[in-house]
Amino acid sequence: MLPSLPRPTQSGITHCAGQCSNITVTFAPSSAGLKTATVHIANDDCDEADYDFALQGIGICNPPVFSTCPAQQTVTAANGSCTALVTYAATVSGIPTPTLSYAFSGATTASSSGTGSGLPFNIGITNVVITAVNACGSTTCSFTVTVKAPEINVQGNGINIVDGDNTPVSSDHTNIGLVNVGNNAVRTFTVQNTGTSNLSLGSITVTGTDAAMFSVGALSPASPIVPGGAATFTVTFAPTSPGLKNVTLQIANNDCNEANYDFALRGLGFQSPLTLGAYPNTTLIAGTNTKITPSVAPTNAVSIVAYSNTNFTGILTVNPGSGVITITDAKQAGIYAVTVKAFGSGGLTATRTFTLTVTNPNCSQGLFTGTTNVGVGSYLIR
């Protein structure tokens, strides 16, 4: 382009004989090619009043070229961090010096003249495009930044249980449901790693007032869980009393934003009612057998026993299902208070009593209540 001449600021200069001064000319081409101009110096010389001479220069313009485009970057986020710092550098040549702009898309989004190098990138894949522009053209270079991290997910019965879930339902096993006191129910939960680096699990615990009724099995296979992998653990609910039992399950892990994966668990302890029917007072002859049937069959009896005092040496057995008492070889003659005691789950008991009269027709009164065998004639009364 035209030379830049400082004409306005140089006017009216007077030089005495022998004096001199300098004029500077700056050539700043804004496009490529041959550029020409003429310098005019107006003066009071008698025959060179317009002192003029030609100038020329060649404008050089080179479009941008990347000599270094950063390689693909893959880093693993530090434990507990959802970002990673990534550094890189691009070098570009061109005349005039190109200006660079950066565009980020994907996991991390931004657009600026800042390089982004040394700054945090989000978990996932970020596409970086660098555009170089000068007067002669433009070019781009692109690369990706991949930040790897673990990602925890927990399922019960194949259904996701979100971190912090506080609404136990049976469909995802967080509501274990009704379990008889003294029995237990086992539920299996699955921990998945849907991320891109190893998921490390710490302890799996239950907390809350009723925590003693819930026990957690070992993780299988053991931590860590590889990307795309899974492991399981069980929770056993063994109520020791009736009623709703609530706890919080906590899974310590190295996910950046779900490090304490916790959700509510619930179970209902149920106490089966224990009933035992009434037994009729019964009379039988010494040395004989009989069966005594209760008014109704017992319910939920685990076992039933019947007993009297030590004078009675016959055999008393009770069927826990029917409640029927079998008396074998009743003796000695006498009147006995028999206690029937049923045992249910969770320590429940139920008791009935009845009177058992053992007679001996060989005695005039029909009764004999001694504890010692007594010989009467040729009879042996027991």
Ligand SMILES: [Ca+2]
């Ligand atoms: Ca997460």
Ligand SMILES: [Ca+2]
């Ligand atoms: Ca998650």
Ligand SMILES: [Ca+2]
């Ligand atoms: Ca949590």
